Amino acid sequence: MKARDQAGNESTVISRSFAVSTLQVTITSPSDGATVPAGPLLVQGTVESGGAEVGVAVNGVPAALQGSAFSALVSVGPDTGALTASATAVAGATAMQSIAITVSSTAAPASDLLVTPQAGLAPLTVSFSLPARAPVGVVADFNGDGAIDFTGAMLDGQSFTYIQPGIYLPTVTFTDDHGGRVTASTIVQVYDRASLDVFFKAKWNGMKTALMNTDIEAALTHFNHTQQDRYRTVFNMLTAQIAQLARNMQDIEQVYVVESVAKYRIRRVQLYGGQLLTFTYYIYFTQDTSGLWSIESF
Incomplete structure (x- = not known):
């Protein structure tokens, strides 16, 4: 982006902000134009999403998000000239902000x-x-x-x-x-255990409700994009039974959440060897590079 004065002189504007709808992301630290040491750099900022679920990444590194505040640890070197914070809403809206930095060759590396x-x-x-x-x-x-x-x-x-x-x-x-x-x-x-449990169960129930309505494409929006083609094939093969299968699904239970993986389980009563037995199946949610969580597999 460039600015031009009345005399025709142009100057390059390093800091850029782009926003879609109500989504806005702002880097608050370091400041635009700051000189920083090489190595891991703490980047902090805020994101406004109007209450929508959102993920934030800085230079491709998913950020930790608490309310509207985010923090990310980004590795910078002599070739790093900018920091770019990207916010992605679950519905697909995006927003970005970039600031310029200079990585010092004389400062002690972090x-x-x-x-x-x-x-x-x-x-x-x-x-x-x-x-x-x-x-x-x-x-x-x-x-x-x-x-x-x-x-x-x-x-x-x-x-x-x-x-x-x-x-x-x-x-x-x-x-x-x-x-x-x-x-x-x-x-x-x-993470708060109860709040995160509500969050993941809402994702699962959203997928389950879509399948109960035989809306396969809506169900797939709750999956990691790398897994959507795989589950599209599976669900289409089961189109005639998918609604009933979804209705028979029991509630999911939290097992653990560690870093970018959340493990849940679901129990199902099945006829096996002439007996009704309870089987346990595991569900995995993962956080992608945009910072958003979705279903990886079940």
């Missing part, structure tokens, strides 16, 4: 802080480590509240439990093997 798992249900216990580092004198703030949660010689093997749902920004400061002080940060997302 360090990786590994957390396992990076997301899950509350209460969530995670472990921390500093891969490919030999730190000395580690000081850690695991929940990002400014208070020191751990001080020691090494970080490996240290764990922390997050009781409340939310997005947390753990920070570790340490002395490296060259005597330099290094700071490393990451993101931990803790």
Whole structure:
């Protein structure tokens, strides 16, 4: 995009924003034109969707989303000249914002802080480590509240439990093997168990209702796009029975949610070997690169 004054001079506008309908995404940190060190970079911002389900990704990395606030950890290097936040509503609307950054060749690179798992249900216990580092004198703030949660010689093997749902920004400061002080940060997302259960059951029931109405294309909108052709074939083969099969489906039950995978189960009574037996089948929801969740398989 370019701007032209009355004398005919043109200047390139680096920051760009595009929005569809009420969907809008804004990067709040870092600022437009900021100089940042190479390595993992924390990017934060807000998204407004008018209450619609939405996913956010920054430079292709799905962001942690809590209400209207998002956070993403993006790897940047000398060739990275911009950060682009992309918001995608479940109905297909999109919005983007790009800002310019300069990755410094002189600033000390940021360090990786590994957390396992990076997301899950509350209460969530995670472990921390500093891969490919030999730190000395580690000081850690695991929940990002400014208070020191751990001080020691090494970080490996240290764990922390997050009781409340939310997005947390753990920070570790340490002395490296060259005597330099290094700071490393990451993101931990803790989900509310009950709220997320309602969320996934709504997706499942939306798919189930569509099948009960023999509306196969509507049912497929609840699936990951990479699986839609596969299930279109299956459902079309079962067109005559699909409505009744859907009506016979029992409620699904939560098993776990870890990072970008949610596992559920459904029980079904079937005749087997002359006996009525209860079988358990598993359902998987996954988060795609846009940040949206959908059915992967069942």
